Amino acid sequence: MSLYRPIKIGSLSLPGNLFLAPVAGYTDRAFRSLCAEDGADFSFTELVSAEALSRSFGRYGLGSDDCAAHNAAVNTAVNLVRRGESEKHYAIQLFGGEPESIYKAALLLSPLRPDALDINAGCPVPKVVKNGAGSALMKNPSNLGRIIEAAVRASRESLGNIPVTIKIRSGWDSKSINYTECAKIAVEVGAAMVSLHPRTRSQNYGGRSDWSHIADLVSRLSVPVTGSGDLYTPEDAQKMLQETGCAAIMFARGAMGNPFIFSAARSLLESGKWEPAPFSARIAAAIRHLELLAADIGERTACLEMRKQFCAYTKGLPGGAALREKAVHAETIAEYREIAAAING
Numbered sequence: 001m002s003l004y005r006p007i008k009i010g011s012l013s014l015p016g017n018l019f020l021a022p023v024a025g026y027t028d029r030a031f032r033s034l035c036a037e038d039g040a041d042f043s044f045t046e047l048v049s050a051e052a053l054s055r056s057f058g059r060y061g062l063g064s065d066d067c068a069a070h071n072a073a074v075n076t077a078v079n080l081v082r083r084g085e086s087e088k089h090y091a092i093q094l095f096g097g098e099p100e101s102i103y104k105a106a107l108l109l110s111p112l113r114p115d116a117l118d119i120n121a122g123c124p125v126p127k128v129v130k131n132g133a134g135s136a137l138m139k140n141p142s143n144l145g146r147i148i149e150a151a152v153r154a155s156r157e158s159l160g161n162i163p164v165t166i167k168i169r170s171g172w173d174s175k176s177i178n179y180t181e182c183a184k185i186a187v188e189v190g191a192a193m194v195s196l197h198p199r200t201r202s203q204n205y206g207g208r209s210d211w212s213h214i215a216d217l218v219s220r221l222s223v224p225v226t227g228s229g230d231l232y233t234p235e236d237a238q239k240m241l242q243e244t245g246c247a248a249i250m251f252a253r254g255a256m257g258n259p260f261i262f263s264a265a266r267s268l269l270e271s272g273k274w275e276p277a278p279f280s281a282r283i284a285a286a287i288r289h290l291e292l293l294a295a296d297i298g299e300r301t302a303c304l305e306m307r308k309q310f311c312a313y314t315k316g317l318p319g320g321a322a323l324r325e326k327a328v329h330a331e332t333i334a335e336y337r338e339i340a341a342a343i344n345g
């Protein structure tokens with residue numbers, strides 16, 4: 001059987017197993033759309049605070065034109081969680097330390113019709129963990145269970161019973177590796193898929209991820225396991241699927257500035273070969289990304305946001321450093337287009 005294959009997450013059937021991971025500050029709806037066009041089978045919004053969602057949207061409700069027209073902050077937040085133009089299947093990822101706030105936030109998401117609701121139990125950032133959320137949930141597995149339960153209840157009551165999934169790490173630190181315990185608790189109360197980024201919270205994003213944890217978890221769970229960690233090339237994806245037996249993989253840093261990694265990986269899995277996208281295509285994608293982003297959040301903000309993304313799009317490009325230097329001063333789409341034209345010319 002091909003390593004590229006359909007996957008079922010609870011009631012959700014996906015045509016393939018190459019996913020875009022949640023990456024805060026990068027996987028905006030514009031980028032998710034580009035990845036979907038290239039063949040990402042499923043994608044995740046970046047983590048969104050359940051508390052902040054309830055605060056911002058509680059008054060107007062999500063998806064109402066009123067709230068978008070009258071409140072720029074709400075508009076920006078809506079754009080974080082809205083489905084991308086070309087996205088067929090996506091999950092909204094929430095974080096929070098209180099079951100009740102997860103429940104309330106999840107109820108508010110119903111107008112957006114996500115295909116799944118993902119709970120973040122891996123974020124290492126201090127301002128997230130200090131509230132008992134993100135990877136701090138792994139220090140308190142019973143609360144993690146209550147959080148999943150609350151999400152499942154909200155899904156049943158107002159989201160059409162879409163699957164609830166969870167993304168975890170290996171554990172808090174090397175002395176508390178408890179991915180199996182956390183995953184089992186989550187599945188017992190209804191999680192339909194577990195994504196594992198096999199680094200500890202203490203490792204943050206450094207060092208190597210330990211794929212043996214993914215293989216181990218696959219052997220212990222009845223639901224699909226999605227693997228994450230150090231996936232930079234199509235070969236990495238192939239290797240992770242082969243070595244761990246995971247049902248799906250998710251590209252994170254490997255997809256930044258390279259939405260073409262999905263078709264490349266699929267090509268490798270199906271035909272044994274792939275071609276890297278030419279730089280001209282990557283630069284064209286960067287401009288398209290910028291245009292889509294500007295339609296969502298306005299030209300000026302999009303141009304500022306694009307600076308870091310542009311670094312990713314031009315990584316490895318000969319003369320890229322000089323272009324990045326120009327891009328950090330670009331304030332309009334026209335200026336970005338000029339930079340792109342110079343590359344292509």
Ligand SMILES: Cc1cc2nc3c(=O)[nH]c(=O)nc-3n(C[C@H](O)[C@H](O)[C@H](O)COP(=O)(O)O)c2cc1C
Binds near residue numbers: 254
């Ligand atoms: C800048 C950055 C932001 C991230 N944001 C999120 C997030 O919002 N939610 C989440 O579950 N994981 C997040 N992650 C983790 C990734 O989804 C992924 O699990 C991790 O980067 C390991 O994969 P990689 O080594 O292939 O990049 C983030 C990672 C990075 C580098």
